[in-house]
Amino acid sequence: MTAPSPRDTFITIYGRKPVLEALADASVDIDKVLLASGAREASAQAILDAAERRSVRVERLPAERITRISRNGRHDQGVVADVRAPRMRTLPEWLAELGDRAPAQLFVLDGVTNPANVGMTLRTATAAGLSGVVLPRAGVPEVGPLVIKASAGVAYRASILRAPTVVDALTLLAEAGFMLFGLAGEQGEPYFGVEIPERAAFVLGGETYGVSPEASEWVHQWLHIPMAGGVESLNVATASAALAFELVRRAHG
Numbered sequence: 741m742t743a744p745s746p747r748d749t750f751i752t753i754y755g756r757k758p759v760l761e762a763l764a765d766a767s768v769d770i771d772k773v774l775l776a777s778g779a780r781e782a783s784a785q786a787i788l789d790a791a792e793r794r795s796v797r798v799e800r801l802p803a804e805r806i807t808r809i810s811r812n813g814r815h816d817q818g819v820v821a822d823v824r825a826p827r828m829r830t831l832p833e834w835l836a837e838l839g840d841r842a843p844a845q846l847f848v849l850d851g852v853t854n855p856a857n858v859g860m861t862l863r864t865a866t867a868a869g870l871s872g873v874v875l876p877r878a879g880v881p882e883v884g885p886l887v888i889k890a891s892a893g894v895a896y897r898a899s900i901l902r903a904p905t906v907v908d909a910l911t912l913l914a915e916a917g918f919m920l921f922g923l924a925g926e927q928g929e930p931y932f933g934v935e936i937p938e939r940a941a942f943v944l945g946g947e948t949y950g951v952s953p954e955a956s957e958w959v960h961q962w963l964h965i966p967m968a969g970g971v972e973s974l975n976v977a978t979a980s981a982a983l984a985f986e987l988v989r990r991a992h993g
Contacts, residue, residue, distance in 0.1 A: 748830050748902045751823045751883045751895065752809065754816035756783045758885040762821055763790035768896055769824040770796045776803040776818030787819060796821075811882070825883075828900040831874060831909055835916050843938035844871035845987055846913070850906045850955045851946030852976055855881045859890025860977035861944070862898040868984035869991075872899035874913075874941070876906045906943075910958040913941045920960045922951045923983065925973045928962025932986055942983060944976050 750771060753762060760783070762768045773791050775784060777800045791798045803818050810816035838844055847865050852858055858881055865873045881887060888895045903909035910920060918939045922928070943959060945951035951959065965974060965982055974982065 746822070747877070747882065749825065749828060751825045751828070751888070752820055753823060753885050753888065754806075754810040754812060754820045755885055756787060756817045756819055758888070759787055759819050759821045760790060762823060763787065763794055763796065765893075766794075768893075769826070770794065771822040771824055772797045772799060773819065773821045774799050774801050774806055774809060776806050777801060778803065779818045783817075784819070812884070815885075823896060825896060825898075825900065827872075827897060828883075828902070831901045831903045831912055834872065834899075834901050835912060838871075838916075840917070844918075845936070845939075846870060846872050846874055846901070846918070846941040847980060847984075848874040848906060848909055848913070848941050848943045848955075849876070849880050850943050850952050851879045851949070852944060853879070853881065854947055855884070855886035856890040857947065857975065857977045858883075859887040859892075859895060861980045862887070862900070863891040863894040864977065864981045864984050866894050866898045868988050870899075870984060870987070872901045874901045874903060874906075874909045876903050876909055878905045879946075906952065906955045907958070910941075910943070910955060914958060920958055922956060922959035922962045923979060924950060924962050924964055926964050926967075928964050930966050931963040931983055934961065934963055936987065936990070944980055947976060 773796055775798055806816055806818055807813035810820045862873055883895050918941045919937045920941050922943045943951050943955050
């Protein structure tokens with residue numbers, strides 16, 4: 741496993757409106773703002789004023805440096821901000837804190853490429869009280885403005901667990917005694933009829949191809965959500981909600 745990176749600790753947002761919105765929200769803990777050296781427009785001044793009111797450090801950098809950090813030169817508008825995410829950490833760190841026997845239930849996203857689906861799944865998992873959502877650095881979008889918007893801001897405080905790849909994540913979870921369930925269209929048992937152990941992780945596959953072959957090799961048991969009316973499957977975010985609140989029902993049933 742690779743060493744933790746700043747992207748395992750901070751959420752980097754970009755664009756003048758998202759940064760201004762974050763600065764206006766006192767509950768969002770901003771480490772610093774990076775603003776292009778040549779930015780002099782009214783919106784740039786508004787960012788400087790908002791940062792001063794919050795006592796947030798602002799660094800001026802060349803625009804090309806901003807783009808290297810944002811990785812989205814088309815939309816960063818010459819500004820990025822690093823937001824502290826108190827519940828985001830690497831999966832190994834989280835497992836060490838969890839210990840050997842504590843119960844936990846997780847979602848693991850495997851090739852979910854639509855930022856809206858990632859954001860909505862983070863919101864659902866947080867609302868349902870799951871222990872976290874594993875977001876591999878490979879194959880899943882960074883937690884940026886589109887993910888944050890879809891989560892309605894929940895992404896800032898969600899329990900986000902990072903690993904290099906989905907296989908790295910599943911390897912660690914299996915070694916830590918987690919039962920690994922895969923969610924598929926029609927494969928396996930109906931999800932509401934399966935016994936779920938105290939330590940369980942649910943692999944949610946991508947929008948087009950579902951759970952990848954690499955991740956499938958680690959799945960201990962397959963589940964599906966029964967469909968009617970000729971519907972083949974649900975959107976991954978909708979499927980995550982159905983599963984998450986079945987877990988809530990069991991916990992409180």
